[in-house]
Amino acid sequence: MKAVVCERTELSVRDLPDPEPGPGQVVLEVVRAGICGSDLHARFHADELAEVSSAIGMTDIMRTTDAVVMGHEFSGRVASYGPGTRKRYAEGTPVVAFPMVRREGAMQMIGLSPRCTGAYAEQVLVEDAFLFEVDNGYSPELAALTEPMAVAHHAVRKSRIGKGETAVVVGCGPIGLAVILMLKARGVRHVVASDYSAARRALAERCGADEVVDPAATSPWSTFEGHKRYRTDATPLLDYAHKAIGDLRKVPFLPWTRLVRAAELAGQSPQQGPVVFECVGVPGVLDHVIAGAPLYTRVVVVGVCMEPDRITPVMAINKEISLQFVFAYDPAEYADTLRMLTSGAVDPSPLHTGTVGLGEVAQAFDDLGSAEHHAKVLVDPTA
Incomplete structure (x- = not known):
């Protein structure tokens, strides 16, 4: 698959192996991935973030020398299941996922760890337990704003x-x-x-x-x-x-x-x-x-x-x-947020100010550092 890799602050599109789902895991075809402010920070300040995080036991946060596929805000469609999954949703079902996945025996933050691939890619690996269907015919593009x-x-x-x-x-x-x-x-x-x-x-x-x-x-x-x-x-x-x-x-x-x-x-x-x-x-x-x-x-x-x-x-x-x-959210808050979006209680569409392909991510990162007209730029891996 194609993915955007961040290494030594440089962003480039590379060919990587497709993710293989383990027990209780699901592979998603990425529909959209949001570029987050913390990604912009991590590109240049990953080492500082890793040092601070390690003080509370989070030892697998990316460093600038790591080759990492970022992207923790995303929506996708079910592509394949690993062993031991309930297969609740048919292939192609639009979904979002709480952005953590088990790799090498420990839970990792998707998009901020060198041990797992984030969503600036054609596919992303997630946990079945953290998978939520995007129902009510809700826009899969706006669903990427759940995070x-x-x-x-x-x-x-x-x-x-x-x-x-x-x-x-x-x-x-x-x-x-x-x-x-x-x-x-x-x-x-x-x-x-x-x-x-x-x-x-x-x-x-x-x-x-x-x-x-x-x-x-x-x-x-x-x-x-x-x-x-x-x-x-x-x-x-x-x-x-x-x-x-x-x-x-x-x-x-x-x-x-x-x-x-x-x-x-x-x-x-x-x-x-x-x-x-x-x-x-x-x-x-x-x-x-x-x-x-x-x-x-x-x-x-x-x-x-x-x-x-x-x-x-x-x-x-x-x-x-x-x-x-405050920091992040818990799984229940994530699920509650998705319900607010799909029910129409909250309309996040004003946040979406642009969409780019994988080859334009590096320029989008640079633009977001100073562009006043942008809020949330989404990545379309198929563009």
């Missing part, structure tokens, strides 16, 4: 954001846009999107953002100045606390501390902030968020920063900022 949408679904679930809270999405690349879609699917009524690119701000609007901000002209944090619920200045909050506690203590026969706790349970505590989704992954952005965001903000870090970064902890302490780092 990045699952990343966003996981991030939004981890945030525990309520419908009445404000979300701020910093960075409207593919994952930022996916987060916006999942926030709106959750019923969040006010979503602010911030990006320097006019094209990406337009995509954010298509994904349902209620307000878009060009940070070069208007800070996303300026929208909270004078906000009745979220505060950027601690002084009025202290004044409010003084007056409120004074008034509560005048109420006879009712412990004022219980009234304060009851207000918290009712969602009326003044100690509330918005939920910020950092979807850039560039040094300095997290510190910028901490410095500018309102008090009591919850920050969900979705962007993958591959370099050391610095924050100012005392600012986060003074504001009581909460930081939540």
Whole structure:
């Protein structure tokens, strides 16, 4: 089969042996594979990623000297089964798969390990247990977006954001846009999107953002100045606390501390902030968020920063900022995401901004490093 191999940061199309399914495994003909931001990072920063991953026991992450076929976002059609599989789906059935496969006795991350071949190829090997049918006549092309949408679904679930809270999405690349879609699917009524690119701000609007901000002209944090619920200045909050506690203590026969706790349970505590989704992954952005965001903000870090970064902890302490780092998703979230797509609850089509063949992947990688008009580029191995 033909596949795109990454070796020493270079991408080239090569002829490789067709994958052979082992027990409980399935070979798919790849329909589409998405180019992920983590693939762009891994091309040049694989060694750093491998070192960090090995610290938690993930020892098979690719290094720059490895010859690796990347591609972990994909859809396909069933081609053949290995021994011991249930053969639930007929040959040619459109499917997606949770991107992990057992190789040499251990589970490997498809597209990020030298021990298994990713989906920038004509075929890919997957686990039967991780196989999901793409039903309802859903587009096999858009089904390839299940994986990045699952990343966003996981991030939004981890945030525990309520419908009445404000979300701020910093960075409207593919994952930022996916987060916006999942926030709106959750019923969040006010979503602010911030990006320097006019094209990406337009995509954010298509994904349902209620307000878009060009940070070069208007800070996303300026929208909270004078906000009745979220505060950027601690002084009025202290004044409010003084007056409120004074008034509560005048109420006879009712412990004022219980009234304060009851207000918290009712969602009326003044100690509330918005939920910020950092979807850039560039040094300095997290510190910028901490410095500018309102008090009591919850920050969900979705962007993958591959370099050391610095924050100012005392600012986060003074504001009581909460930081939540998120990674990937679990199989149930992946399956739930597919159902949201095929049922029409979420429409990821605004993310799809281009399709290339295997021979154009290298150029697409270069373009995605700077192209503002692109969000998600899909690879068609048959083109």
